[in-house]
Amino acid sequence: MRKIPSAEDLLRDAYFAYVCTADEQNRPHITPVFFYFDESSGNIYFRTSRSSKKVNNLLKNNRVSLTIDVRDIEDPFNNTGIIVRGRADLSFDDAKTEAGSMPFRNSILIRLSEKYGPLVAQVASKDHDWTDVLVEVKPRRIVYWSGGPRFSVLKLDAVS
Amino acid sequence: MEGEKWTYELILENLPPFRWARPGWRVSWQFLLMETIGIGIAFAYNLPVRSIIFGSLGILMVIASSALADQIGPKIRSLRPPSASLEKHLLDRYRRMLFSPNRYDALLGLMIFVPTTLYLLLFGTSTLDYWLGPGFPSSILVFVLLLLWDVCYRIGLGIWASALAVWRSIRFLNASRRRVGSGYTPYRELSTMKQMDISNLFWAMWPMTLIPALLSDPILVLSVVGYASLASIASIVSYLLIDRVPGYPSGILWILEEGSFAYVGTCTRRGEPHVTPVIFVFDGKFAYFVTSRVSAKIANLRQNPAIAFLVDVRDPVNMTNNRAVAMLGKAKIFSPVDFVLHMPTILQLRTMFHKKYPPYMNKYRDERSALPPAWRTTMFLSRLLVQVSVEKTLYWKQARHITMQT
Numbered sequence: 001m002r003k004i005p006s007a008e009d010l011l012r013d014a015y016f017a018y019v020c021t022a023d024e025q026n027r028p029h030i031t032p033v034f035f036y037f038d039e040s041s042g043n044i045y046f047r048t049s050r051s052s053k054k055v056n057n058l059l060k061n062n063r064v065s066l067t068i069d070v071r072d073i074e075d076p077f078n079n080t081g082i083i084v085r086g087r088a089d090l091s092f093d094d095a096k097t098e099a100g101s102m103p104f105r106n107s108i109l110i111r112l113s114e115k116y117g118p119l120v121a122q123v124a125s126k127d128h129d130w131t132d133v134l135v136e137v138k139p140r141r142i143v144y145w146s147g148g149p150r151f152s153v154l155k156l157d158a159v160s
Numbered sequence: 161m162e163g164e165k166w167t168y169e170l171i172l173e174n175l176p177p178f179r180w181a182r183p184g185w186r187v188s189w190q191f192l193l194m195e196t197i198g199i200g201i202a203f204a205y206n207l208p209v210r211s212i213i214f215g216s217l218g219i220l221m222v223i224a225s226s227a228l229a230d231q232i233g234p235k236i237r238s239l240r241p242p243s244a245s246l247e248k249h250l251l252d253r254y255r256r257m258l259f260s261p262n263r264y265d266a267l268l269g270l271m272i273f274v275p276t277t278l279y280l281l282l283f284g285t286s287t288l289d290y291w292l293g294p295g296f297p298s299s300i301l302v303f304v305l306l307l308l309w310d311v312c313y314r315i316g317l318g319i320w321a322s323a324l325a326v327w328r329s330i331r332f333l334n335a336s337r338r339r340v341g342s343g344y345t346p347y348r349e350l351s352t353m354k355q356m357d358i359s360n361l362f363w364a365m366w367p368m369t370l371i372p373a374l375l376s377d378p379i380l381v382l383s384v385v386g387y388a389s390l391a392s393i394a395s396i397v398s399y400l401l402i403d404r405v406p407g408y409p410s411g412i413l414w415i416l417e418e419g420s421f422a423y424v425g426t427c428t429r430r431g432e433p434h435v436t437p438v439i440f441v442f443d444g445k446f447a448y449f450v451t452s453r454v455s456a457k458i459a460n461l462r463q464n465p466a467i468a469f470l471v472d473v474r475d476p477v478n479m480t481n482n483r484a485v486a487m488l489g490k491a492k493i494f495s496p497v498d499f500v501l502h503m504p505t506i507l508q509l510r511t512m513f514h515k516k517y518p519p520y521m522n523k524y525r526d527e528r529s530a531l532p533p534a535w536r537t538t539m540f541l542s543r544l545l546v547q548v549s550v551e552k553t554l555y556w557k558q559a560r561h562i563t564m565q566t
Contacts, residue, residue, distance in 0.1 A: 016482070018470060020425035020435035027466040028425035028433050032484055032556070065433040071421050074519050083436060 007082050007144040010068045011037035015116075017046065020065045021057035021088075029053050035068075036112045044084065044137040045108050050092060055133055064088045064137055080146045086139040093132040105134060187230060191223045198307075205300050208293040214373035218307045224366050225314040228359050232321075235352050244343030244409075246335040251349075254328040258321065269316030273309050279379075280308075290376035311370070315387060318363050322394035325357055329401035336405045339413075347407035347550070357399035364391030406444040412555055415473050415485045416442040420517075422449065425468035426460035426491075434460055439520060440471070441512040447471075447487060447548040448509050458493065458544060467491040469548045472556075486554040494545040506545070 005013070017035040022028050031054055033046040044066065048055060058064065069081025091105060198215045201207075236255060241248045257264075280287060292300060332353075336345065367384050374380040406413050422440045427433045434456050440449040447469055451457050461467065468488050475481035492498075499506060514521045 016472075016474075018423040018425075018435050018437075020423075020427075020433040020468065022427040022431050022433045025466070026427045026429060026431050026464050027488065028427040028435075028468040029488065030423055030425040030435060030468040030470040030486055031554075032470070032472055032482065061431045063432050065425070065435045067423060067435045067437060069437050071437065079437075081437060083434070085432070085434070 004078075004146055005070060005080050007142060008039075010070065010080065010082055011044070012039075014068045014070065016068070017044065018067045019046065019054060020067075021054045022061055022063065023053075023057050024060055029057060034112065034116050035066075036108060036115055038108065038111070042139060044086075044139065045112065046135050046137075047109075047112060048133050048135060050133045052133075055090060055135075058088045058090060058135065062088045066137065081144075083143045084137065084139045085141045086137045089136040089138070091134045091136070093134075108134065187223060187227045190226060191219065194219045194222070201300070201303050205297060207296070207300075211292050214291050215307065217370055217373050218311050221366055221370060222307075222310045222314060225317065225363055228363050229317075232356055232359050235356055239349050239352055240346070242343070242345035242349060244335065244339050244345060246338060247332060247343070247345050250328065250331050250335055251345075254324065257324055265317040265320040266313065267316070268319050269309070269313035272316055273312035276308065276312060277305060284377065287374070287376045287380065291373065311367075314363075315367060318360070318367075318391050319387070322360050322364055322391045322398070325360055325398035326394045326401075328353075329357075329398040333401050333405055339410045342409045342411065344409040344412075345405065345407060350402055350405055350407050353402050354399050357395050357402065360398070361392055361395040364388055364395055404444060408553070411483075411557075412485050412553070413444075415471055415483055416447065419471035419473050419485075421471070422447065423470045423472075424449065424451075424457055425470070426457050427464055427466060428460050429463040439513075439517055440469075441509060441516055442471075443505075443508070443512070445549075448545060449548075450513075450543050450545055453544050457546075461491045461493060461546065465490045465492070467548055482556070484556040486556075487548060487550040487552075488554065489549045489551040492547045492549065494547065499545075509545070 015034070016032045018030055019033050020028050020030045031048075031052070033048065035044055035046040037044050064086055066084045066086075067081060068084070069079065071081075072078035195216065198219060199212060202212045202215070236258065239251060239255075242251060288296070288301075288304075291304070332345075365388050368388050370384055371381055374384060408416065420439065421437050423435050424438050425433060425435045436455075436457060438449040438451060440447050442448075466488075467490065468486055470484055470486040472482055472484035494502070494506075
């Protein structure tokens with residue numbers, strides 16, 4: 001039987017996060033994103049386009065939920081995942097960000113491309129508009145579930 | 161779009177006094193005019209009261225079908241061409257035949273009118289006496305035959321429309337199974353066709369109101385009942401066939417049918433979003449999933465039925481080859497009453513879940529005791545069935561967003 005990933009494993013290694021935001025009428029919206037988890041701050045980062053629906057939603061309501069999971073079509077006892085609830089901060093590529101935050105921001109971008117390698121760079125280069133916003137999700141609550149030999153739903157406190 | 165109107169519509173739009181009336185009132189004016197003439201004739205010939213009643217039944221039938229034609233005509237013209245070429249050609253052909261200059265509808269009307277007239281004149285003296293009272297003057301037959309023609313024409317139109325609808329629906333369902341690439345017919349067009357079938361059903365059943373006037377002759381009663389039942393069945397069959405046509409291109413349909421997991425996004429009334437994975441089935445129209453009565457999803461959906469439902473298919477070799485479909489719409493939580501009302505659907509969904517997720521269903525069954533109470537599949541004790549209906553669909557292919565019409 002394969003090793004059951006921990007919440008940290010998922011945050012570090014999983015490829016997709018499913019981000020849910022809400023518009024002004026509280027209608028939910030979901031998109032899959034490539035993401036990076038920064039262990040030192042406990043925040044989750046992803047890149048997107050400023051013309052996207054989620055940026056539009058987040059500008060009005062910064063509450064966000066995201067799910068990261070591994071799934072096994074053969075065995076539901078192998079499904080593991082986390083649900084993060086938090087607040088999002090947006091930083092636009094051309095914005096006059098504070099001088100102190102620039103190196104950190106760049107390091108996040110480097111970590112993102114390290115994690116996904118040429119894939120993200122390739123997708124991003126096709127069309128610059130595709131990613132011109134960096135979204136930082138500050139988790140408030142993380143719920144972890146694992147269907148190992150025994151099911152368990154753990155509620156961890158926010159990492160940061 | 162000239163040539164795409166019924167003769168009747170053209171008459172109402174161009175001929176006084178109807179052209180002076182507001183569109184919604186044209187039908188009422190037509191009714192008033194016909195009734196006035198009818199009652200006038202009845203008085204002039206000193207006919208019995210039942211002649212007025214029977215005549216009015218005939219006039220009402222004519223008016224009712226005019227009103228339905230008034231609804232159906234603009235609906236057909238509002239259809240947008242499907243992006244699937246087979247379906248587009250089919251819809252074009254259907255429209256051309258429905259508004260055909262060859263006037264198949266009038267031909268059918270004639271095929272009903274001539275035998276009926278002959279039958280009435282040769283064997284139907286008792287019926288004519290029943291309608292007009294014994295010893296009626298023969299000159300009044302002209303007016304009777306005029307109204308009879310009007311009624312027969314509407315019945316012919318009903319036969320033509322319902323036969324054509326069945327033909328269209330059979331061909332449409334077949335064509336939809338051969339969709340290629342991104343071709344499809346959006347839901348709005350499919351539901352317009354279904355609305356037309358419902359109008360047709362009314363059209364088909366209306367002649368039943370003529371039965372009081374035909375009671376003197378069982379053969380006439382039988383013919384009307386026979387027509388009404390056949391045309392009604394045709395309209396229902398047409399509706400059910402179109403109901404099975406999916407409003408998605410084959411690529412998206414494949415994701416919705418083959419995708420194993422969906423992410424369900426809900427939101428509290430206060431704007432706090434929530435997203436969790438579920439297993440689900442898609443029946444060509446709605447997505448269904450089952451979840452715990454105490455889950456955050458249910459709590460949120462009870463406050464706010466808006467839902468986002470994302471299904472994705474991952475390529476294990478190339479992660480950027482991820483394809484995803486998000487359905488944005490409304491969720492409906494099945495209550496015990498819905499459960500009883502939709503029993504056939506529930507049984508079908510049960511089969512679909514077992515077919516799609518055999519290991520899950522077996523595990524759920526065999527290892528029930530190992531599951532936490534919230535995961536046990538006892539419907540209504542702890543699990544609820546949720547139906548997702550779509551208002552807008554989003555589609556991603558290779559991390560690119562593609563918009564589509566619904």
